[in-house]
Amino acid sequence: MKVKILTIFPELFPGFLGTSLTGKALDEGKWSYEAVNIRDYAFDKHGSVDDTPAGGGAGMIMRPDVLGAALQDCYHGGRLLNMSPRGAPLTQAKVHELAAEQELTIICSRFEGIDERVLEVFGAEDISIGDYVLTGGEQAAMIMLDAIIRLLPGVLGNDESFVSESFEDGLLEYPQYTKPAEWQGRRVPDVLLSGHHQKIADWRHLQSEIVTEQRRPDLWKKYLASKKI
Numbered sequence: 001m002k003v004k005i006l007t008i009f010p011e012l013f014p015g016f017l018g019t020s021l022t023g024k025a026l027d028e029g030k031w032s033y034e035a036v037n038i039r040d041y042a043f044d045k046h047g048s049v050d051d052t053p054a055g056g057g058a059g060m061i062m063r064p065d066v067l068g069a070a071l072q073d074c075y076h077g078g079r080l081l082n083m084s085p086r087g088a089p090l091t092q093a094k095v096h097e098l099a100a101e102q103e104l105t106i107i108c109s110r111f112e113g114i115d116e117r118v119l120e121v122f123g124a125e126d127i128s129i130g131d132y133v134l135t136g137g138e139q140a141a142m143i144m145l146d147a148i149i150r151l152l153p154g155v156l157g158n159d160e161s162f163v164s165e166s167f168e169d170g171l172l173e174y175p176q177y178t179k180p181a182e183w184q185g186r187r188v189p190d191v192l193l194s195g196h197h198q199k200i201a202d203w204r205h206l207q208s209e210i211v212t213e214q215r216r217p218d219l220w221k222k223y224l225a226s227k228k229i
């Protein structure tokens with residue numbers, strides 16, 4: 001997968017994506033990135049990319065002409081994403097959808113956001129990583145990319161390992177245990193030591209349902225509705 005990132009802080013990349021599984025995948029060419037500095041497209045020698053909001057108010061807004069020039073030069077089709085708290089929430093289903101793309105272009109903004117016109121003209125898709133506000137789109141883009149890259153073929157050693165993960169079947173994951181079998185007077189549930197595969201699978205499924213119902217009533221409702229269909 002090829003990733004193009006438009007940012008005023010290209011030095012932030014690859015950041016933590018350069019370590020561990022995502023870093024190994026980068027070294028192996030399973031994904032590559034180019035961080036384009038939006039300031040290179042500014043019209044003045046100071047590299048100004050922002051200006052005051054039309055209609056007044058706090059903060060600065062990224063100018064459509066500067067970002068537009070950057071997009072004109074380096075965006076040649078494919079999925080165009082803009083990180084924004086106003087976007088569609090990033091879900092594991094969306095992550096799978098994006099992991100199937102050959103090429104992604106991601107706009108990372110700072111300040112109060114971006115002039116709406118440039119997003120309309122280039123048909124950018126707003127994506128949010130959650131209902132809270134960060135200082136910049138770069139952090140959000142890295143989290144989204146981390147989730148995408150681990151799904152690329154061959155990145156996780158064992159392709160089984162995400163089949164039973166949280167969100168994959170609409171449920172949170174069951175509790176996990178390892179050795180020792182007893183620690184601080186607490187035993188690993190007997191069923192997990194029984195060697196009985198069907199019983200283990202049934203226990204895990206039940207635990208997934210219990211934990212989802214308790215912690216995420218929103219997911220639980222959707223899960224029940226999907227079972228009825």
Ligand code: SAH
Pocket residue numbers: 082083084085086108109110111112113114127128129130131132133134135136137138140
């Ligand atoms: N004024 C904006 C917030 C700007 S935060 C608003 O109220 O909607 C500055 C930048 O950080 C945003 O433009 C966006 O690129 C990024 N950002 C902040 N929170 C984010 C989130 N939850 N998901 C994705 N990007 C986010």
